[in-house]
Amino acid sequence: MDREPPRFKERHQLPRAEHLFPGTPLCAGCGGLESLRLAAKVLGKEVVYVNAAGCFTNLATFPFTPLDASWLYTTMGSAPAAAQGVRDALDVLIAKGRLPREENVKVVVLGGDGSTYDMALSSTSGAISRKLDFYYVCYDNEAYGNTGVQWSPATPFGARTTTSPCTIQSPVGATQDKKDIFEIWRAHKPPYMATVSPRFPLDLEEKFVRAAGHAGPKLFLAFAACPTGWLFDPAHTPDVARLAVECGLWPLKEAVDGEVIHTYLPTLTPVEEYLKLQGRFRHLFEPTRQDAAIRHIQERVAFYWRQVRES
């Protein structure tokens, strides 16, 4: 497939205008917030953010909002349905001449992994199938973060959360592999979908620019390194976000009409480096090293990239 040449080759080429301003109640070092800030640079301010219950719900706390765009808080399970209602109403009102065309806004769902991977799956599936013209941005911090870091279907194998504790009987922590929401989305054949990491801002913003060229569902899975939940110093958010990509655990890719392209080929550093940065994996190394669990994680990564190379 022919792809357009990238617009952003250097950081100074990125849009300078900010649409997400400092002073939010979110945690220091929130990787999800950095993804949103970068995305908003491309999305602009003519947007209505349709929010599902999660960490980002705290962004708009009466009477404050750090965004210069509109905001609608919905529920945990139905933000994409609200996006449907807003989009349809805008279209109807514009068609009937009751809303000037220049007042149109983009509809952007903002949901965490808890909402995205499980509770809102039905409403997301419905919205994609109906070819709704909207953006979906999932900030994936791999746990129910806002409620105090409980296990979610996005939690990776081996991570310790408050509901996948590490015990003598179950020393690994989370025993399920992370649900592959990307492939679930892809089965719906949306025109555009991508994974992003805020540590790769050129890649991230490029993808939002490319998405804008597609009518219909535009889905983003944003890596959201979470100092509070993953137990690392907030200063290390960029390192965690970089290593997640470099070790191969967080592939940067996009799919146009279902066809997958990897937008960055990682060096595939050992996963250990990435795991050791975070308290949630500490039990895999101390007091005794859990080789089988670490090997399982490494093998999953190797399997994934072997498949990528063979395809």
Added chain:
Amino acid sequence: MNTDMMTGNLAAAWGARLADVDYVPAFPITPQTEIVETLAKWCANGDVNARFVTMDSEHSMMTASGAASATGARVFTATSSQGLLHAFEVLYTITGWRVPLVLVNVSRALASPITLEPDHNDVLAARDSGFLQMHAETCQEVLDSILLAYRIAEDPRVCLPAMVNLDGFVLSFTREPVSVPDAEQVKRFLPAFRPAHLGFHASAPQALGTAVLGGATYSYFRHQMHLASRNAFQVHQEAAEDFARAFGRRYGLLESYRLEDAEDVLVMSNAFASKGKVAVDAARAKGRRVGLLRLRVVRPWPGDAIRQALHNRRGVAVLDQNLSPGLGGILYQEIAASLYHDKQRPQALCSFIGGLGGKNLSEGEFQSIFDRTEQAGVRGTGIGPVLLYTEAEHREMEQLQFLAHELKTRG
């Protein structure tokens, strides 16, 4: 104005059509389906200039409804029973958005055991959601109530969503003569929806449904909803007067049937009230001074009007077509609370539970209700909750139980 024979469901669809709605998010559930089928057809053939979309659940349907209304569209939707409960979280969410959409609920008893026939545990479960509620007795009233509901809900003094209730099967699939108002006259009664406070515009961003910190902020917004709901009394009166002038039919918060000289009063709601009226006529023919009070607007709760209607009565029977297990009838409780401070309250307030899952209310049962209410009034103490169940029904149930046992034990 022409009169047609139509079902309650078709009357509901006509209500939406005459209200000139912009958007209809839908999800099918028996016995509501004819409403969405009809609107799907009308939206497709241009009779209604609205977008119709089938959502993935009632939860999504109500969310899309609220969101579209928050964007500035006039929205209509309909559900029933389990569907209403599936959307329950969203009912509360969107009343907080202060969006004046209209939802028709076709009452159907709740599972388990699962059934298709009506009672009011579904709609009354939503009584604390902030939705205004109007309960219809006839197909005509279904259509009229939808027009009234938009007019009241969209009034700047109210700005709350409204629910119009009709009984499944008994009304939804029963044909009655319905006078269809003239569309131009409806436009005068119900002006176009141009909300000043709603909409997501590029030039004027706004945040809706935001988080609050602290009980005082939360309470402020909840108090606002309560006060707005209470404003609906005055707005209802104005709308009902305009409606009567335009279309010749007058609706009150309550309907009084042969109440003027009634000693004992039966309180009912929805379509089974028609059976109650027949029973009142039969009792009157035998010389008893009884009447019926039908609850029509259930939210806001018309406590003052109920108090006045029941002043100085001897016995009052509240026939609840719902059951709060472990408590009794829901409407009985609300009426009792309304009467507590009234010095001229009835001598006795009796609670009867009937019509669950569409169970018939027989002549004999009504007679028994009148007898026992009169006795209670003379005695000065109420009774209940009395669970209405006839001997014939009991015998039939025993046969089913016997059969179930036989099938289980003999394979």
